[in-house]
Structures are given as C-alpha cells and as structure tokens.
Amino acid sequence: MHLQDRWKLIIDELNPDRVTSVDELTARLGVSPATIRRDLNELHELGHLLRVRGGAMRIEGKHFTAKAEPKTPEFQTDSLIGQSSFLASTIVNAPVKRAIARAALDFLKPGISMIIDGGSTTYTMANMMANEPYHVLTTSIPILQCLLDRSKVKVTLPGGELFREQRIILNPYEDGMLQNFSAAKMFIGCQALTRNGLMQSDTLLVQSERRLMERADQVIVLADSSKIDAPASLSVCPLTAIDVVITDEGLSDAAREWLEHAGIEVRIAQVTAEDRKASEVV
Amino acid sequence: MHLQDRWKLIIDELNPDRVTSVDELTARLGVSPATIRRDLNELHELGHLLRVRGGAMRIEGKHFTAKAEPKTPEFQTDSLIGQSSFLASTIVNAPVKRAIARAALDFLKPGISMIIDGGSTTYTMANMMANEPYHVLTTSIPILQCLLDRSKVKVTLPGGELFREQRIILNPYEDGMLQNFSAAKMFIGCQALTRNGLMQSDTLLVQSERRLMERADQVIVLADSSKIDAPASLSVCPLTAIDVVITDEGLSDAAREWLEHAGIEVRIAQVTAEDRKASEVV
DNA sequence: TAAGAATCAATCACATTCGATCATCAATCG
C-alpha cells in the first residue's frame, strides 16, 4: 500500500464527531502505530485533519474523499456584519482568529484605553483578554458580556439603538459619551481590506465606525488573510487611516507590499498548537 | 475516552440556566473528579464555559454543538438568570414579583415608548413582556439581554459606564441619547418607598434615575409590600413625582392611605397559582 | 462566630502516548 492510499483511507476512517484513536487506525490499516503517527502529523500539517493526543479528529466542514490539494485558503464568509449569524462566524477559521486576537493583545498595556469594534475576531480578542485595568469602549453586546467578568476592565458603552442581528449598538445621534472618550487604540475587524481601504457591507456600521475611528489615536485592523482583497462594497476609510494590520501567514507578498507601501505596519500572527486546541471543542 | 471527546460531552452536558456540578459530570462521564476539574478549568481558560464553584455553566451564546442549530441563535428568555448567577440568588419573593410585573404589563400598549430601570422586579417584567412593537430604553444589561429575542421591541441604551455589581450602565455625563428620548412611561423598582419618596442605596444610581425620570411622562413604581416603609438612605424623588405604585396584598392600610393621599394610584397585584409555579423553576 | 462539610489546587505515582533515533527492507538508479 502506498502512502497516498493510506492517507486517503485514514481520512475516510476518521469519525466526524469523536476522536479516532491511533490504535483504531493501526488495527484498521494494519500498519504500525509509528506509521500512523507519522501520517497523522503530516496530514495535520497539511490541514487535512486535526491531530490530538491519542488520535485525530476530522476538521469541521471538510468532507472530501478525493485527495485534496495543498491549500489556498478558501474564501470564507465570515463577518458577523454580513448575513451569517454571529455564532456561525465565530467558528469559521477559529484557530486563525485566535492567533490574530492573541497578536492584538500585544498592543495592550495596563491603563490603556481602547475602542473595540464588533466582529468575530474582536470578540475572540475580548475573550482572550486578561483582567487588567484597561478601559474599553465597545458597541458590541457579546463583547460587553464577555468583559463582564473581567473585574478590572472598565467598560464604557456609547448610547444608541440595539441592532439585534449584529448584536451591536449604533448611535444615530452625536453622542455625549463618545465626545468625551479618547482612545489610544482602536481594534476593528472588517469584511474586506483592499487598496481602497477598510470595507464593510452595512451602511449604518460604516457611519458608526467612522465616528469611532475619530476618537482613536491608532487604528489596528484584525483581518485574516482571506479578507485581504475580498469583494466588498462600502469603504469605511482609506488605507492611510490605518496604522496596523494583523493578519495570518496566508498573506500574499503582493498584498503585503501594497499594505506596507501605504505606511501600514503588517503583523503576521503565528497559529500555535494551542490555538488549534482551543478550537477543537467547537 | 479522549480528552476532546470528553470536552464535547461536557459542553453538551452544560446548561445555561443552572450550574452543572462536578459530581454530575463525574457520574455522567465516568472519570474522576480531578479530571473533571482539570477539564473545566481548561475549558474556562479557553472561554468555552463559565467555571463556578462546584461545577460550571454554559456561556450564553455558546450553545452550538455537534447537533447545533446553525443559524439564528435564539436567546432563551430566562437565560441571563443562569448567566448572572447573582440574579438567581437575589430573586427572592419571586411569585410576588411576577404578580407585580404582570400587573405592570397592563400599562403597555403597542407603539408605546418606555424607560425600564434596572432591578429584579423590572427584570421579571421584561422577562414576561410580549413581543410587541414597544420602544424601550433601559440601563440594565440583564434586561437588554432579555429583550434581545423580542424582535419587535426596539431597544435603546444610554451611553455610559458599566457597573458590574448591578449590571447597569450609568452615565456620568449628560448624554445625547437621553436628551432625544422621551418616554410615555417609566418603570422603576426601588430599595424602599416611604413618605419621603422613592429610596435607593446607591448615589450613582440615584443620579441616573433622577435624570431618567425627567424623560418620562408617567412614573410607575414596582415595589412589593416589604419595600414600603423599609429603611433606606437616599431619596431619589418625592412622592409627588410618582404616578402609580404597583404592590402586593401585603400593603398596610396605613401605607395605602398615605400613598393615595399623595395622589398616587395604588394597584394591588394578585399572586396566582401560576406565579408560584413559574417561580419554582428558577 | 465557630464547627463541619464541600470544594479546590497541588502533588505524586502510574499508564499511555509521543518524538527521536536507528535498523531493516524495498524500490530506484547508476
């Protein structure tokens, strides 16, 4: 039996809703545990399965029987802003989002004040945030909830109307709260990031975010590489308004070039084993 | 059994409304309490559940699993009780509160705009509220969450700072949002109701409520009879500012006398069998 | 307030799993 055939068998053999153990695969394929482990590690490296201690798990949403090609990151409809529900979006690309969120946390120092916009990546960030004396202004209800148990974090909300779909608060009026708030940093997700700038799909959101950006000294965009040059309609701001972009290894050289040419600091977040682990449960 | 399998089972086993104990999980999964504790701590660290003493709870908005209903994450009506365990414990007198809350609902008409202040009785009221085209301004996070799934209810929040203890938003500044809001009715709880007026215990709360009351045409106080003439320190407003008091049968004749003498309409809510039954579930 | 019960974190011992290394074997190529 050849390596590729075995790989195919392994992937077929994986159970969709539980861990398939090394022993199980050993028995099923008639090869040694060492070989199975090697296979699993390689397949994991290629992104075809999720390696865990004792075995492997099928990756959610990957059902292929044919031998798959090395990955170009597929276009993922993320964006809690769009029609996809918030929760659904949190599970797409979760390891990458975690990595990006973690990289974003490097920008935090105790005592800092920041604006955190709504979105699945920023939500992940809030989730991972330490309990330090930060001051956070957010429009997102999920982030608010998440920060409820960080006793040291001071949370401020802008006034406004609740939008259920996106679970955010948007303020149609100029807001006293906002006028008094000045943030060192603003963390923002997006639907797309193109040469034309930061893109969203919702008009109200665009207005709100523009207003928020005015209150921040430094704008930090959290966007996984599938967002770069993704199709989108409404521009929130030009590239010049952005200070930092945090993305993942999938960023193309070309894209990096035009980002840096616009004076943007580009940070590449490394996906660690823990990031994957944390996403397994979903 | 593998770690990830166990994690999945644990999360499936969790309930948003109550704490699932370590013992319960131990029995269900057939592993030692030590392992369960380790798992719970890790899952908490990863943000997948809420660790509490004796067990864990499902985090609201994370109830998607293998069997997940993919789209519209319906928030359950009484979910936040589970989420904010403090509320569960503070809802004493629940049947009476339900009765009072139900009586308060009589004041609602579709299209009405109202202010709902924070508090356990007003929270009960929000919980029982129908899904009609109301417009609600509230400072209370639990009420906000509760109204998330009333699709027809328009919810507005004042800007301000989050106070964890009370789960409310207080606005130290004059707020643009508030200036533009005008409510037909305001529903408010209290710590005590005396001849000196509506009493609270918290200075910040007093300020905020005063400001809110200015924006409402009619002030409706929800206070069970134990609050009448109860000891309290800070006066929010004199009796003259109050239009209606809803209380229960325990109201003394004397108290009723001085309330009505102040021009206040007094309503007595009848506790039904269903109120008692509904309260047991919590 | 104090005693008792429940829960917890830390730690140890044991079992499983892992990764690195090396020897073997088969296929390929000069």
Place this chain on the structure above:
DNA sequence: CGATTGATGATCGAATGTGATTGATTCTTA
C-alpha cells in the same frame, strides 16, 4: 549488481493525561 533513497517498524527516554491523596480554602449551618 551495488549504492542510494525513502518508507517502515522497533526501541527508549521524555512528555502528557489520569486518578488518588493531602492540606488549604470556601461555603454552609448551627
């Protein structure tokens, strides 16, 4: 035919998960 390459299997020390014990902490109840 012999040498080289690459895959496989075995071995072993290291790392990790698990269960039990213990002493500390927190909650409850009297």
